[in-house]
Each structure stands twice: as C-alpha cells, then as structure tokens.
Amino acid sequence: MSMRSPRIGVFDSGVGGLTVLSKLVELMPGAEYHYFGDTARVPYGGRASETIIGYSRQGLNYLASMGADLLVVACNTSSAIALPTLKGMFDIPVIGVVEDGVGVAISHARRGVLVLGTRATVKSGVYQHAIAVQRPDLPVRGVACPLFVPVVEEGLANAYLAEEVVRHYLQSCDDFDYDAILLGCTHFPIISTAIRNFVNKDVSVLDPSARVAERVRTILSGFSISSRDQPDIHFHVTDASESFKSVASMMGFSNVDQVTHVDVAGL
Numbered sequence: 607m608s609m610r611s612p613r614i615g616v617f618d619s620g621v622g623g624l625t626v627l628s629k630l631v632e633l634m635p636g637a638e639y640h641y642f643g644d645t646a647r648v649p650y651g652g653r654a655s656e657t658i659i660g661y662s663r664q665g666l667n668y669l670a671s672m673g674a675d676l677l678v679v680a681c682n683t684s685s686a687i688a689l690p691t692l693k694g695m696f697d698i699p700v701i702g703v704v705e706d707g708v709g710v711a712i713s714h715a716r717r718g719v720l721v722l723g724t725r726a727t728v729k730s731g732v733y734q735h736a737i738a739v740q741r742p743d744l745p746v747r748g749v750a751c752p753l754f755v756p757v758v759e760e761g762l763a764n765a766y767l768a769e770e771v772v773r774h775y776l777q778s779c780d781d782f783d784y785d786a787i788l789l790g791c792t793h794f795p796i797i798s799t800a801i802r803n804f805v806n807k808d809v810s811v812l813d814p815s816a817r818v819a820e821r822v823r824t825i826l827s828g829f830s831i832s833s834r835d836q837p838d839i840h841f842h843v844t845d846a847s848e849s850f851k852s853v854a855s856m857m858g859f860s861n862v863d864q865v866t867h868v869d870v871a872g873l
C-alpha cells in the first residue's frame with residue numbers, strides 16, 4: 607500500500623476526454639490529475655493509423671514524463687487504433703476505454719446496438735467485433751459521426767446546429783432496430799442531449815466513462831487517496847485554445863485558467 611495519492615494521466619485528442627476526467631474526479635477527488643488534450647491536432651478520427659499511433663505515443667510519453675502512476679487513454683480512436691501497439695511501451699498501467707464501452711453495451715442492449723464513433727474507430731471494427739464475440743445474438747451497427755467532434759470543440763453542442771448534425775447521421779439508421787446507442791467517442795457525451803432528443807424514448811444512450819473510472823479506482827486501490835475536496839487538476843494542451851477553456855468551464859471545471867501550452871514540435 608502506497609501512502610501517497612496517485613497521479614493519473616488522462617490523454618485525449620482534444621476536449622472530449624474531459625467527460626472521462628469528470629467521472630474520475632467524481633470518484634477520486636483526492637487524486638492528482640494531468641490532462642493532455644491535443645487541441646492543435648484534433649480531430650484524430652480521420653487520420654491514418656500510423657499518425658494516430660504517433661500522436662498518441664507523444665501524448666502518453668508527455669504524461670508519463672509528468673510522473674503519472676497510470677495513464678488513461680480516454681480517446682476511443684487512440685484506444686482502438688494505437689493502444690495495442692503502445693500498451694507495452696510503458697512500465698505503468700495504460701488503460702483504454704474499449705472494454706468498458708463493450709461491457710456497458712452488452713449489459714444494456716436487448717434488440718440491437720448502434721455504435722457511434724469517429725471514422726477510424728468505426729472502420730477498425732474493434733467495438734463491433736468485441737460485442738459480436740461476447741453477444742453473437744446481438745445485432746451491431748457502427749456509424750461514423752465525424753462532424754460531432756468540431757461541433758463539440760466549438761462549444762456548439764447545445765446549439766440548433768447539433769440537432770441538425772445528429773439528424774444527418776441517425777436518420778440513415780431508421781432501417782436498423784436498436785434499443786441502445788454506445789457513445790464510442792469521448793466527445794459524444796457532450797452532444798448527448800441532442801442525441802436523446804432525436805431517438806425514441808426506449809433507446810438507452812450509453813456513456814462508458816463511469817465504468818472506466820470504476821476500473822481505474824480498482825487498479826489504484828493500493829494507493830491512499832487524500833481527502834482534499836478541491837481537486838488538483840493540471841491541464842496541458844497543444845493549442846492555446848479559448849474553446850478548450852470555455853468547454854471545460856461549461857463542464858464544471860473551475861481552474862481552467864491553469865492551462866499549460868505544450869509545443870507539439872517539442873513532443
């Protein structure tokens with residue numbers, strides 16, 4: 607048992623991983639957090655696998671150099687594409703989000719599950735495959751929704767535009783009988799009100815982040831988490847982005863003036 611609080615690194619391509627960070631902070635307010643958002647290079651979802659692996663490795667190396675005890679790859683695109691390659695390169699636990707997404711989907715869905723993600727995540731088939739292995743009876747369809755990402759990054763998740771973008775992607779799924787939507791991208795919980803407004807009331811909209819946080823707490827059970835009530839969060843972003851600050855404060859993070867700018871040329 608370690609007598610100190612754990613230092614947790616959270617990696618995302620932009621603001622989306624704040625959805626995972628907020629669940630971690632809710633569960634373990636006394637831990638120390640370093641959040642890395644690659645705001646200069648977001649979105650990752652339309653990029654080649656080698657690029658996603660390279661950018662993810664740089665972000666994770668940066669967080670490891672902060673002295674993290676554990677790294678959370680909150681970004682689904684990185685979890686799906688880069689994690690299998692990068693996992694073994696660190697001597698601390700590196701946690702992705704795919705298994706939690708699969709877990710929440712198979713425990714809620716009865717008739718069918720729609721997996722929403724970036725182009726790279728959906729094209730990888732990682733979710734569709736893992737769900738089919740565990741529940742071969744459950745129909746799964748993956749839908750790439752790349753435009754959700756800039757809508758969220760621009761702080762427009764609650765604007766009328768968000769409703770239109772949701773309609774654009776989901777109306778093409780009318781021929782598929784589903785009772786669950788898996789939010790397979792960290793940005794999507796931020797636009798989930800527009801998603802809920804579009805779908806039937808019997809459709810569950812599933813965000814795996816609470817499950818990710820539970821799993822991290824279990825892995826870190828050997829640490830003694832301090833009982834401070836003001837969370838210690840350090841933000842690191844690759845672009846001096848005003849929209850990062852505004853989305854973060856919209857999501858309830860109060861110390862977003864403390865943002866370190868990380869130059870991608872030095873990564």
Ligand code: DGL
Binds near residue numbers: 622623651652681790
């Ligand atoms: N954060 C990424 C994810 O969870 C989505 C945004 C992107 O395309 O970079 O997949």
